[in-house]
Amino acid sequence: MAIGVFGDVYEAEDAVRTPEAQVQLASAFTRPLYWMFEMGQAALEPVRIMADAGRLYYRNPVNPLSHTGVGRSMSAAFEMLERTTRRYGKPGWGIEEVTIGAVRVPVTVETVWERPFCRLLHFRRDFARPPRRPQPRMLIVAPLSGHYATLLRGTVQTLLETHDLYVTDWTDAREVPLSAGRFDLDDYIDYLIEMFRHMDGGMHVVGVCQPAVPVLAAVARMEAEGDPQVPASMILMGGPIDTRENPTAVNDFAQERGLDWFRRNVITTVPWPHPGVMRQVYPGFLQLHGFVSMNLERHLRAHADMFGHLVKGDGDSAAKHREFYDEYLSVMDLPAEYYLQTLQTVFIDHALPKGEMMHRGAPVDPSKIRNVALLTIEGENDDISGVGQTRAAQTLCSSLPEDMRAHYLQPTVGHYGVFNGSRFRSEIAPRIADFTLSHNWSRKGHNQGGA
Template sequence: MMYRAYQTFANLHDPVRLFASASERVSKNWFGNFSLNPMQRLAAHYEQISLLGFTHARPDFKINSIIDSLGAEQKVREELVYSTHFCNLVRFKKEDIEGQPKILLVAPMSGHFATLLTGTIKTLLKDHEVYVTDWLNIRDIPLSCGDFDFDSYVEHIINFLKVIGPETHLMGVCQPTVACLAATAIMSEDKSSYAPASMTLMAGPLDVRMSPTKVNELATSKPISWFEEKLIGVIPSQFNGTGRRVYPGFLQLMAFMSMNPDRHAESFRKLYEYRVNGETEKADAIHEFYEEYFAIMDLSAPFYLETIRKVFQDCDLPNGKLTYQGRLVNPKLIKKTFLLTVEGERDDICGIGQTLAAQDLCSGLAGYRKSHHLQAGVGHYGVFNGKRWEAQIYPVVRNHIQSAL
């Protein structure tokens, strides 16, 4: 009923947004870009209305070229390398550039598409060949394709590392850090030649007992039965995934936004002011962020509920109880993979120490194979996107990967 009610509201609201979007374009095209023009103010209002709504379609990455570390422009080609029912493995390949380190960037499955990491990818492409897990929206996947759970997540990482080949560098951003560590531990125990050469874990909930945040407190404030009863919906019949039990993406996004409502309200206020004052570049930056931020995907109920229980409530990984396909995950068996953990000083989703915990869990690694970076002045998103990511965090990541070659 919850999902059906949401979809009914969305269906009613979409024509309003489409009208506002069309009206915005007409106002701009017919009446110019003069900040004192009343129609431009109206167009700015229309822009806000058209932007205030969710879409379940993945936006484009829009990565056609990048500026490399030498300042040269390089054309980039996006390729589908491998595909499963639940995920596409996408490669971003620079034309006429060969032999650069290969990175598997594991995107979060937390209500947004992998395109949220577009800025991360562009920066990594300066010196690397980048592969990305482009997770598909579960509401578009028929029930006949089976369920997707925590083991499925880890299995995808293991299989993708094998597809890419040996000496691949693994990077997990936020939620997938747990699965990345699990995959590396299993492959290390199996002495697989495809185990990652290095592993970068960024702003992830490896041990949520450290510096608990509001997200952690919410996950532990109710029994798992409450989450299943209150937060799980069923995909309506109009979609390919009809009948699937999911944690709806709109619930996840609203939860994130409720943590900082004043910040989002201020962003929309600035969007209007920048637009009417003719500060197009600043306005476009805010518009592009929310266009991506409001593109949402649903999560498989088994995966979501297992993540709540295993990662946030029972802390299976730091307690030495995490399993993969019935096998105990033992990070102590990681002996060769270089490890870098990265945290943000102002992260209100993954507190300080939660990612650093991987350093102690991977006690089998020699000291010279482990390093940690705490970035001052950034929140969760700033760990992997924005000016400080590009200018201060990325050089640490690049040097970490170079040390493992």
């Protein structure tokens, strides 16, 4: 039986035999959604231009209305209209210096490794004189789960004070041409192993949330093969190592729906004119809908407050709102094969804690890890990765001696507070710094000085 949709023909009986073909078949039905979204964005462009012009008109101090309540209300309304219809681009890092001790040190961001779906960024600190305290090399693996790596800006700013820092900068899938090939969970693990080898081992790797599983898998595979370029330690923060422990609403949703539901309802195809045209993705605008709908009332209240701040002329509060939502509303498309394989492996099959996870046909066995110290960190009120899900890595890494492992539960913080905010800066980051210094070793003297 043949099914034709928008010029695509699939042999249905053969198409459903592989996950990749199932994605293609489902995408044939959901593809118009992305095209309709793009047409909607194009149709709204004149409205955005008009709203921005109106905002400037009513905010201009030369205009007498700008000094009245009516003028401020009109300016606020136009700004809210422009912001709620805008497509938010990738934010910049905005980190130009870091204060170490009492000294301001310039920071330069440079790309030191690159593949189609990721760049490895180095936040090089230009010291006038070498610091007294050792500065271990650290690789932060940012989540590939919808938001850009800049969501970790606060994490980076804090850890830059004590570490020579590298960060993964994942590429929006709609910007990657089909000719670059596919990207799935196995490729993700391959990328991490390549980065570890590029850095010549001995660094400290931090997996924030979703990357906890591939980081653990990459280290386990390298240890199983006796690779000498493994990290010195791995820090897993709020990650879904075993989602059977204290399952959250997110975990239950994945279990209840099953993989076929996600394949039918959230996978679509990148439209023209994006470079990744025809690539199958979980689009960012659908992810954003999910993010917002989980706390819709809170977001509506925040925007109502923003309108009030603008009318009252409270610039500081309005600026904080803009800063948060400029980041929060910036989302990226995820490769369909990566998203679906992660769902199946981590959230539905629980393959890693069951000892069933495979990478390129080889088993992922954390008990092989003997040379890489482990620190797990959780938040007491985490509603994304429940308490115990990250700590499960301690049980899986059964060959590690006690002096090479540690666990910390941060009271009163949720998921975001595990890696950002005041509690992270004052209570979690110092523990990370102490742990990396305690387990710091160097191949070819890399971790000494750390400029």
